[in-house]
Amino acid sequence: MIKIGIIGVGRMGKIHLENLSRKIKGVDLIAAVNPGAKGQKFALNYGVRDVSDDINTIIENSEIDAVVISSPSDTHSEYAVMAAQAGKAVFCEKPIDKSLKKASETIHVIANLNVPLMIGFNQRFDTNFAKVKTAISKGKIGSLRNLHIISRDPQPPPISYIKKSGGLFKDMTIHDFDMARFIMGCEVVEVFAYGNCLVDPAIGEAGDIDSATVLLKFENGAIATIENSRESKYGYDQRLEVFGSKGVIKVDNPLKSNLQMATEDGILLDHHLNFFMDRYEASYLEEIKVFVDALQHNKPMPVSGEDGLKAMILAKAANKSLKENRPIQVDTIKIN
Amino acid sequence: MIKIGIIGVGRMGKIHLENLSRKIKGVDLIAAVNPGAKGQKFALNYGVRDVSDDINTIIENSEIDAVVISSPSDTHSEYAVMAAQAGKAVFCEKPIDKSLKKASETIHVIANLNVPLMIGFNQRFDTNFAKVKTAISKGKIGSLRNLHIISRDPQPPPISYIKKSGGLFKDMTIHDFDMARFIMGCEVVEVFAYGNCLVDPAIGEAGDIDSATVLLKFENGAIATIENSRESKYGYDQRLEVFGSKGVIKVDNPLKSNLQMATEDGILLDHHLNFFMDRYEASYLEEIKVFVDALQHNKPMPVSGEDGLKAMILAKAANKSLKENRPIQVDTIKIN
Amino acid sequence: MIKIGIIGVGRMGKIHLENLSRKIKGVDLIAAVNPGAKGQKFALNYGVRDVSDDINTIIENSEIDAVVISSPSDTHSEYAVMAAQAGKAVFCEKPIDKSLKKASETIHVIANLNVPLMIGFNQRFDTNFAKVKTAISKGKIGSLRNLHIISRDPQPPPISYIKKSGGLFKDMTIHDFDMARFIMGCEVVEVFAYGNCLVDPAIGEAGDIDSATVLLKFENGAIATIENSRESKYGYDQRLEVFGSKGVIKVDNPLKSNLQMATEDGILLDHHLNFFMDRYEASYLEEIKVFVDALQHNKPMPVSGEDGLKAMILAKAANKSLKENRPIQVDTIKIN
Amino acid sequence: MIKIGIIGVGRMGKIHLENLSRKIKGVDLIAAVNPGAKGQKFALNYGVRDVSDDINTIIENSEIDAVVISSPSDTHSEYAVMAAQAGKAVFCEKPIDKSLKKASETIHVIANLNVPLMIGFNQRFDTNFAKVKTAISKGKIGSLRNLHIISRDPQPPPISYIKKSGGLFKDMTIHDFDMARFIMGCEVVEVFAYGNCLVDPAIGEAGDIDSATVLLKFENGAIATIENSRESKYGYDQRLEVFGSKGVIKVDNPLKSNLQMATEDGILLDHHLNFFMDRYEASYLEEIKVFVDALQHNKPMPVSGEDGLKAMILAKAANKSLKENRPIQVDTIKIN
Structure with a gap:
């Protein structure tokens, strides 16, 4: 069972949350972080156990294997690095960062940490x-x-x-x-x-x-x-x-x-x-399934940070x- | 909120159960009855509160507004009449009964009880x-x-x-x-x-x-x-x-x-x-949505017992x- | 070179005439019969040598190998028999006759004469x-x-x-x-x-x-x-x-x-x-081509009198x- | 009746010849010029009266209103100018000349002669x-x-x-x-x-x-x-x-x-x-029809020399x- 936390329950986050909580086997979406109450309520309705507005409830939760990042674009890079540093696999919505330079740095940091990273090119x-x-x-x-x-x-x-x-x-x-x-x-x-x-x-x-x-x-x-x-x-x-x-x-x-x-x-x-x-x-369902499947079977990520770059x-x-x-x-x- | 009980969690029952528990607003699927443990477990996994192998847990539950019948064909007629007699609206998979005579009698009994009845012609x-x-x-x-x-x-x-x-x-x-x-x-x-x-x-x-x-x-x-x-x-x-x-x-x-x-x-x-x-x-989702909508707004059932007959x-x-x-x-x- | 005469230069006759005179190799459309001047003029314009209103100019012309019959329906039978008796192959527009009995008789007469007969089922x-x-x-x-x-x-x-x-x-x-x-x-x-x-x-x-x-x-x-x-x-x-x-x-x-x-x-x-x-x-072009080809290579007619019947x-x-x-x-x- | 001469009875010339001789009303294809016997025979078979290998039989024939040029590309320019100087309308296959300079000169010469010119952009x-x-x-x-x-x-x-x-x-x-x-x-x-x-x-x-x-x-x-x-x-x-x-x-x-x-x-x-x-x-039929129609009704040519250029x-x-x-x-x- 892959344990997942999701950061950001906006438009895309809701899609990922619904898919992760109901449509994929072998996954347990145990935590969701969102600044606003609306996204938090959405997560609770879908049975997510641990819902908060504090990013650390996910980062510091050693149970969590992987993080799905669907927060606003300008936070992707920071959260991705935090999650990677905590040893968690990362699924990150595009772009990693609007600045090519920062995106590149982020990808190299994560690569050096040797955690799986997948970019959300759903198409x-x-x-x-x-x-x-x-x-x-x-x-x-x-x-x-x-x-x-x-x-x-x-x-x-x-x-x-x-x-x-x-x-x-x-x-x-x-x-x-x-x-x-x-x-x-x-x-x-x-x-x-x-x-x-x-x-x-x-x-x-x-x-x-x-x-x-x-x-x-x-x-x-x-x-x-x-x-x-x-x-x-x-x-x-x-x-x-x-x-x-x-x-x-x-x-x-x-x-x-x-x-x-x-x-x-x-x-x-x-x-x-x-x-x-x-x-x-x-x-959107398929991409998350493939991310989970890659984690479950130690396969290479189908869309790499390099692809995003x-x-x-x-x-x-x-x-x-x-x-x-x-x-x-x-x-x-x-x-x- | 329409409160619904489902009778029969086999192939079709699972579809109705999933649709009723997750995809329709204004509905609360509160009870499921199934003889075997497998269907019961399925219902529990989807968060149905009241799961049993006893038909009466639904029939006698006065909270329940409507019953979805997806048990084997030869039980449709009996369960439909029981539910109708308990004053519940009925969604019944086709056929009501394989015998035209019995199907006809069932429909007339339900019609006289003046409860809504919809037949599952999903196409x-x-x-x-x-x-x-x-x-x-x-x-x-x-x-x-x-x-x-x-x-x-x-x-x-x-x-x-x-x-x-x-x-x-x-x-x-x-x-x-x-x-x-x-x-x-x-x-x-x-x-x-x-x-x-x-x-x-x-x-x-x-x-x-x-x-x-x-x-x-x-x-x-x-x-x-x-x-x-x-x-x-x-x-x-x-x-x-x-x-x-x-x-x-x-x-x-x-x-x-x-x-x-x-x-x-x-x-x-x-x-x-x-x-x-x-x-x-x-x-399958659409037909149940329409059934619920007809209940919510007192509309005539879109597929009547007469249609089934x-x-x-x-x-x-x-x-x-x-x-x-x-x-x-x-x-x-x-x-x- | 197959020498052909055409009987009837109305709507269908014109199509056959145009196809026979210009679009098929190994064919010489040498005669056309039509009661009215309009059809005759049409034939002359397409270079048909021998144009008249007398059916016998075709029937009695021993040069002619085959006859295409596109005259009014009630003449098909008579002309087909005449042509067959003169030893000519016959392409006949449907129906051979509106009377099933007469059509049947005509077909048997022609069959006994042992000349090729094709019915114009163009489709x-x-x-x-x-x-x-x-x-x-x-x-x-x-x-x-x-x-x-x-x-x-x-x-x-x-x-x-x-x-x-x-x-x-x-x-x-x-x-x-x-x-x-x-x-x-x-x-x-x-x-x-x-x-x-x-x-x-x-x-x-x-x-x-x-x-x-x-x-x-x-x-x-x-x-x-x-x-x-x-x-x-x-x-x-x-x-x-x-x-x-x-x-x-x-x-x-x-x-x-x-x-x-x-x-x-x-x-x-x-x-x-x-x-x-x-x-x-x-x-229409294809059917006449196939008729001509069957004559040229002694193949059976692709649509027989029996088919018409x-x-x-x-x-x-x-x-x-x-x-x-x-x-x-x-x-x-x-x-x- | 528009009287037309055709120069060049090769692959494209044959198409134009067939179309002009059989499929367009109000046109008389009276002359064809081709160096080889094969193209000449083709023209004769289609009933062209005046068939020769001498370009002047067309250029000098004052009866001829329009010339269709489907000879080899490197002759287009010369023949087009000759025909235009003789006061004939010109339909010319593309290109007028492979040299942009020469093509331009040709077009301007013809424009100054004030005769209609159409380029064969059939598509x-x-x-x-x-x-x-x-x-x-x-x-x-x-x-x-x-x-x-x-x-x-x-x-x-x-x-x-x-x-x-x-x-x-x-x-x-x-x-x-x-x-x-x-x-x-x-x-x-x-x-x-x-x-x-x-x-x-x-x-x-x-x-x-x-x-x-x-x-x-x-x-x-x-x-x-x-x-x-x-x-x-x-x-x-x-x-x-x-x-x-x-x-x-x-x-x-x-x-x-x-x-x-x-x-x-x-x-x-x-x-x-x-x-x-x-x-x-x-x-190919349509373009020649349109050329003829423009001549018959004094319309502007639908594809001009300028278009070719x-x-x-x-x-x-x-x-x-x-x-x-x-x-x-x-x-x-x-x-x-």
Whole structure:
């Protein structure tokens, strides 16, 4: 039985808490820490024994094997290090830190402590994308030549969020950078990015972009294209297509239903799912299951700290490319 | 808060228990009755307070507002009447009783007691089929002319099950009979059935059929076709199509993933879902939610005892048609 | 070089004429007969040498190897016999004659003359349906259990046409009867038909039906279902699905384009094709190619006179079933 | 009646000849010029009156209103100017000339002669792509933000062809450059291209690339992505997707049939079409029809010489970007 404590019972924390307390065998979620009463009550309702607002109730509890960190981003690094120093395995929501430098330092500290660390890139655990990875690994489409990712949110977040988000590449494309590395199974050597404001000028005034097309050149010569938009009137759009020497694999969007209606107006299918909570619901359970399974069987963590760092480096390269309007070699990106 | 007791914690009971204890607000599942220790332990694990092997702990508990009956079929009738006599609302898995006569008597007894009764035709609560109903109700495809239901199980049940099943029409087509009435929104006046053994001769030796095509003539002149098979090598096949004066609506099968792979061999999609536990998972939650909601807001039960009875009458008519090789008028079917 | 004469240059004749004169190698369309000047001019424009209104210019021309008969239905029988007596191979549009008796006599006369005869059931030569047949022949879906044909015209023909049509089963379902026999590769032993007027009461007043559901029981126990309607607001609907012990094959409708548009309203596909001239365009060329190829290489005719007759017998059985509201054994149908 | 002469009866010439002689009303194809006997015989078989190997039989024939030029690329420019100087309208296969400078000069000469000139970008006349354009023009998806074109040939041409092709961008991407301008309805301001040899090293040795990803930045800020490959094991792949402020429109590949087969292996669809002669067959007829229609009704040519030139300029910019690994502003591309 793996004993787990969770730090932060907000939107993501609630998902992890529900999954850990009810849907995974061999796990005992024994403690939850949250500053506010609401999150604490949520934890109590799910039968968590030890609920408090004091981080130390988890860190100092020697019973606890692993910590799930879903507190605000600017606390990830500190809590992850504390938990690691206490000898606990760490599951940490992305990003480890918004500063690449600090994130890097944190990862190295934890690596030196030799405790398992997994970063919460949940999309890797979506059934569809995971099956693409499996098919590629089995050689179904031969050697890879092109990857195409489309990722469009239904509507932009509030400007207040935009201002603190770190920018489109760090906030939104970060998932696609990780997905590209995951699917291709090798590293990016160069990044070229176009981006601008086509959705809302207020986003531009806040110093950000809302639309982007990013090219990633991989070490094997393959090119990945990422298309991002902060707004998609037809709903959340999350697709991926990999082209290889023997074939192509596509993942299309799941829809709200399988209805197909034909009338004089043509044939109408149902809508896209609303947003990531619907589209990726199952992946959140799956990622925690995989984390627990890795702990139970001493397997390597499926998403490492290094993975978290590399996606951040690609975001930095994309920002530089956008600013200088030229392709950026990834190995020129400085951590500091 | 609606207080509920559950009778029978087997395969279906576990689903209801999990849904009632964790996924619905305004409900308190306070008691569970099951003869065996395994089901009792399951209930305890989900936090049910009052767990026993004695039906009276539920019947005599005046706190309990409603009873969910998911015990073996031959106990449904008895328990339903007991619960109703104790003034409790009843959610009863189908069939109320395998005997049409006894089922009819049970329903009339409960009706006279004036307590709410809902029959567990879960497929009505599948998102896809419910959306078809809604679209029809809104007049999207005009007046209805044809309904086509395809329902194929992945593989036949054991012969031992077949022998006690009551036959294909009562055991399997019963869902499609209810679905046809639900979708068409009017009554069947005549039934014609073809059926034979194309899957396994042992099923024939057991006195049953494994393949059937049934026509239902509705009072508005529309014809429904039901295609059944006990075996489908490509997985569970559950489709429906309604043709009306303004258009057609189809429900296709959900697949295991949205992958599409194109190679020299053509384009390959993923598999069908395995069976009803995967295909209809969400509908089991939905039906109980709707039951609770009807109790909370004094709405009529969405699936009445009469609905349960009418599907059984159609099954009897189909058996008679099969035997006599002629169309059978539904109003000639005797309850006794 | 096969030398061909064509009798009748109306709607179907023009299609055959265009195909024979321009699109098939090894064929010389040397003569055309048509009563009216319009059809004659059409033939001249396509370079036919010998154009007249006299049937004997074809019958008596010893150069001519084969005759394509696309004149009005009530002349098919007479012209087919004349051509056969003159030793010419015959391609004859369906029906050979509206009277089953006369059609039967004609076929036997031609059979005794030992000349090749092909009936124009063009739908067998549609790429989609032909591929279904091939896949079945290769055992891709094992032994056959169910066939389902949907055939809906976009709108009913004029009442004047209905009155002379011979009724829905002879006029419209006849194609589906042939298709069912073609796909199943064995014979029908019993027919059950429901039919009524759901589209236009005027059709009922003219003594016909506009909607039908027909069941065909095959000698191997498989059941075919045919759904017909004289009206389909979403366009011409021609689908087919065969279920076998190893799998299922479906043919869906080709659409006007491959466009898919997603907006706030859901996902919209394009319209169905208008009618048979669009849907089956390629099959008309293919059937004549196959006829010519059979002549060139002394192969048996792919659609025999017997095939034409058997579809007519099924139509008669369906009419009898409709009238008597009972299943009709095919071997009780009398030719007279 | 528009009188037309055709110059060059090779692969493309045969298509134009067949279309002009048989499938378009109001046109008289009276003359064909081809150096070899084979093309001449082809023309005679289609009833062309005046067939020769002498270009002047067309240029000097004052009866002829328009000339279709489908001779080898290096003759386009000369013949187009000759025809224009003789006052004839010109339909010219792309490219006008492989040299951008010469192509530009030719176009200006013809423009000054004030005769209609249309360039054979047939893909604009594909039903699917034309419908996308119409939908966009009607505002169905609002203002445009992203365009994505996938264009993959089934297999690379011979190395001998590659060597004379002018390179991937001029030979293959040229269609996609034109399509991007056509769909977006505005001009490209900047080009960035990645390209390399992933298919066949021999192509690299011949100085060309076989795989490319090109970004086009349009004056309205929208970004188009083009993915090209000289090899696609699953067949010819020609897709397009436009994303706008109100929705998205996709064009998927037509397949060889509409068959869908489900077995234990999953669901199998048919293959892609082989190559452009199958995929774009209808568009070749449509483009000539539109050319003739423009002549008949004095409409502007739907694809101008300027359009031909602009696609060539984008190809040159892409080559420069590839060489210098940086985005290239289109207005810095020199014609000389």
